[in-house]
Amino acid sequence: MVVPLIALVAAGLGAGDAVAGAQQQDQVLACGTANAVLNRPATASSSENGGVPASAAVDGNAGTRWGSAFSDPQWLQIDLGSSVSVCQVGLTWETAYGKAFRIEVSDNAAAWTEIYSTTTGTGGAQTLDVAGTGRYLRITGTQRATGYGYSLWEVAVRTSDGTGPVIPPTDPRNPDFGPNVFVYGPGSSQTDMQNKLNQIATETHTNQFGTQRYAVLWKPGTYTADVNLGFYTQVAGLGLSPDDVNLNGHVRVEADWLQQGDNPNNKGNATQNFWRSAENLSVTTPAGQIERWAVSQAAPYRRMHLKGAPEVQLWNGGDGWASGGLFADSKIDGRVVSGSQQQWFSRNSEFGSWAGSVWNMVFVGTNGAPAQNFPNPSHTVVGQTPKVREKPFLYFDAAGNYNVFVPALRNNSTGTSWSQGQAAGSSISLADFYVVKPGASVDTINAALAQGKHLLITPGVYHLSDTIRVTRPNTVVLGLGLATLIPDTGKAAISVADVDGVKLAGVLVDAGPVNSPSLIEIGAVGSTASHAANPTSLHDVFARVGGAHIGKVSISVRVNSNDVIGDHLWLWRGDHGDGVGWNVNTAANGLVVNGNNVTMYGLFVEHYQEYETLWNGNGGRTYFYQNEFPYDVPDQASWSSGGGTQGWAAYKVANSVTTHEAWGVGSYCFFSPNNSIVASRSFDVPDTPGVRFHDLVSVSLGGVGTISNVINNTGGVANAANQQRYVVSYP
Incomplete structure (x- = not known):
């Protein structure tokens, strides 16, 4: 049941009042043996x-x-x-x-x-x-x-x-979120809450490739807490507005465990602070204390309100490295100081001010952003966000019901969706969701989807024997606590039909040991329908190939549908951890876009072995791109797209494309096993007036390896002698 929130307010009801009691005992029947089409017309x-x-x-x-x-x-x-x-x-x-x-x-x-x-x-x-x-x-x-x-x-x-399989009903007043979700209310013991937060922080502090997954949620109210956020942990408020839940204390990420350089005592390196999130909270720090959010990829700070802190520092505050990151739909009353952050993407946010730049800071629809300047400082500023839908989120209403809020599309927007009043959108009772818990089978998940249920996937690692198939329009698939899907049999983890308005959010798909053609498939190949009025959207969707174990895939994410919106993707072929090596965690492409009018906000794609991003559709737009070439290229002969080209471009726009535009795009190399490796260019695009790029950078990290040009044959060589090369616009 979907109820527009405006209608609920007009009726004098909370969202939960209108949708409570919708649950029923639902059963999806097993597959029979009779042939239902025998002698049918x-x-x-x-x-x-x-x-x-x-x-x-x-x-x-x-x-x-x-x-x-x-x-x-x-x-x-x-x-x-x-x-x-x-x-x-x-x-x-x-x-x-x-x-x-x-x-x-x-x-x-x-x-x-x-x-x-x-x-x-x-x-x-x-x-x-x-x-x-x-x-x-x-x-x-x-x-x-x-x-x-x-x-x-x-x-x-x-x-x-x-x-x-029986699809168990979900009680929206007292749902079973499984063993890895912890919900606190105003009457909860503050001591027990802090002890649980400390336990999770200790367990996940350095556990980069562990199997623990957690979500800690707060009902509307005021709490005192110090959240030291570790791997695979999501903290989130359960209000309709971030200001409905206030934590007096900190929600922080420290850079204090990973060695930097040759000094074993220097642990200020934040470049592997991945896979965690803070969402839908207001945080009031103690008087005069700063906040720290020293993260790299896949660590969204989303729909947050940071109060009181004179500034938030995005690195360790000293000489530490960092490679992030994302602010989305967030308000920071004080100053943001980016420090050593190599790049950062901010969308639809509000800052007291911003200080800092390294190579690629991009601001879209953000109040308080610095002035446009590129490079030095490298600030790419786009005044309005042309079309976006914010990520759906779980909330707890005044009537005691859990719901999922689905924000409406916004066009030409600036600032957060919530700071000027209730955001537009619709509420779906949790009664209309199948709550997926560890141990659930793909058969049951698909049966629930076929029945018309949405999915709330609770924290855990799910080994899949088949593909999760989303076939109905407007389906919400929402993961909590970095819910992780592993396709074990060489199939895609998730496929979405070419239908309107699917929302896929908050999942990590980890490639399995048998090569999958793709991990996430949006629309069938050859999809032609227009979804401009109600696009499918992807929010905080992450893919991983290797690192935790051997993984293999041809394409991590393939987008065949038109009009899809990507809202923060990190697609990563592992460069460290277990199961990594040129012939071990094989993966050709991170993202392939075949649909038209697809938009990506905050796109991170790293270490794939061929074109890391291949864009075949017309009308595409990318706002912020971060890439690293594969570190582990063994020799030049093993890495070439042909025709005398050295290597593969990090971002390839197909020669048939006539319209495409991108803002704030960066690509880096670190060919550490063989620093003689050369990439001919970071960006390879057709020379046509409708294909335009703004504010580009290529970097040879530490001068280890060479990128001959930034885009096509323009931009100059990035190498040990000139480690950064910039292009303001192309053509």
Whole structure:
């Protein structure tokens, strides 16, 4: 149930009043064995001749077949007679099979929902586990494997039969968040709360690749707490506004554990302070005390209000290194001092003032940002955020109900969404969510999604035997505590159909040991629908290949849908930890964008082995890009995109693209095993007036390795002699 918050307020109700009591006992049934399409009416886009009609694919005779005309696309449609829950589709192909095809369901044969797609079909007998509901099923071939048409001996469809996994109801007043979520209210023991915070901080302080995951949440009220935030920990308020929950004390990240340089006593290095978050809180520091947020990637400071502190320091305050970071939808009353931060992205925030710059500080829609200047200081300032949706968040209302707030789209915005009053958006009762806890199966997750549930994924590490398939528009998938998904069988962890308004937020996808074609797939290949009015959005979505264990993937995130918004992504092929090496944690691309009019805010992509970002769609925009080339290139011959080019560009805009624009983009090299390695350029783009880049930098870190040009053949050499190279605009 989705209720616009404005309507609730107008009615004099809290969001929870309108949506409470919506839960019910829901059961999704197990996959049966009967063939639901046997001898059902079938039609097709074409038949090669009268001997291979559509009906032959559902007649139960393995010696008869449907065969299409010799062209693309072609489809076969079957009427199941009534709306059913489809859980499996079997396809038995003749030699002329579909290399690329999709399967869809519909209640009316007009509006279709995709439940499966592939571009790498192998023919033969295929058994496909799916999740979707409809009266009609359609198989559409978009690329033939041969010069003939599409030919199917038989299609079998199986539906639920009555004994499947139960989707437990969620009580929005007293939900079970599992063992790794700790919720505190005004009546909670402050001593017990601080002891738990200290315990988590100790456990996670240096545990960079551990399996612990935690979320600590506060109901509206005032508390005293010192939060020393470690790995894989989320702290968040449960108010509709950050100011509904005030912590007197600190929410801080220190740089005090990682050695810097050759001195074992210098532990001021923040460059590996990853994977943690602070959200939806106000923090009032003790009088005169600063706040410290010494982080690097995947450590969002989001929807926060920092009061009292004269300044927040984004590094250790001394000679420590740092490589962050993100402020989003946050208000900082005092001064922000960036110190040694190499780069930083601030969006829709409000600062008392800002001091500091190294290579790439980007401000979009932010009040209190410094003036535009590039380089030295390297401040890229964009006055308004053209189109954005803030991240959904969990909250606890005055009626005692838990809900998830889904902020509305904002256009041409400046400043936070909340500091001038309640943000626009809608509330969804937690009764409409399946709360995923450690041990949940993919079958149950997909059954809940097929039933129309949203997902709240609680902190934990989830090993997946299959893909989590999001097929319904406006679905919310919200992770808590850096919930981590590991695809163990070489499939994607998450796929999102080409539908409106899906929100995927707060998850870390960790590649498994069997190579996956992708980890996250947004829309099917060839998606063409417009979603301009209600785009899918990704918020605090992180991907990792190696580091915790051996992982392999071809593409970490592939965006095929149009109009998608990315709001803080870090896609990382591991350069340290376990399971790392040029031939060990293999990964070609971090991000591939095939959709049109896709926008990325705060895009971090590092260490992939080919084009780290490959943009094939038109109308793309990127606001802030941070990249490091792979450190571990063994030799020049192993690393080339061909045609005499040395290496692969960090950011490639396809030659066919006619419109693309980017602001505040940086790429660095540190070819530590072999410092003779050369990258021809950081950015490779077509020379056309519609492709424009603003404020670019290439850096040879410590002079270890060479980048010959910043963009195309422009910008000069970054190497030991000239470690930074800047380009103000291109062309």
